[in-house]
Amino acid sequence: MKADAQALKGHLDVLLLAALDDGPRHGYAVKEALREGSGGRFDLPTGTIYPALHRLEDAGLVAGAWSVVDGRRRRTYHLTPAGHRRLHADRGSWRDFAAAVTAILDGKSWPAAT
Template sequence: MKTDAVRGHLDGLLLSVLESGPLHGYAIIAAVQERSGGVLELRKGTIYPALNRLERIGLLSSAWESVGERRRRCYELTDAGRRSLATERTRWRAFTAAIGSVLEPAPAPGHAT
């Protein structure tokens, strides 16, 4: 999979893996990779600015979690984030429908091949 294939859909991916509970950056990368069957390997340089942006616009909230001396930032969906996730899913369906109908047009029905 070409690396920047997620372009335009990153926000949805991030919001989606946070739907079932808060995660920190590394865990987000791992969750996306796992749920995509190992196909999508997001980069740290990709997600950290995105997470910051999503927090800035109010779709995520974050809190430092301390594990011993180690601290990590856990991100959580806000209510607005949850609504945005629903919107992203709608956008995704519209997107795949549009591209798909051009790329793989339905064969004319009732015509034996």
């Protein structure tokens, strides 16, 4: 099952931040990291990726710089210190949320009794 941009609404920012956690990437490489990392489920259009990267840049969570590679201009993005902090916080929140949803779907209480 392939997810669309609407299904990821509310989660796209943290996914983009996570795609940049390993280091700088240009926009298309971010798109490919999401697709490959999700086994093809998050194959989002560039029209979704680039506006979100610009929004994260405006928020100070990522920074971009222009470069020329093989005669073509491209913008490479990297996490700022604020972006790293946000990613760390969002990962923790996501894990708690996912654990609670899994517990409900599995018919168990959360946090699971040990």
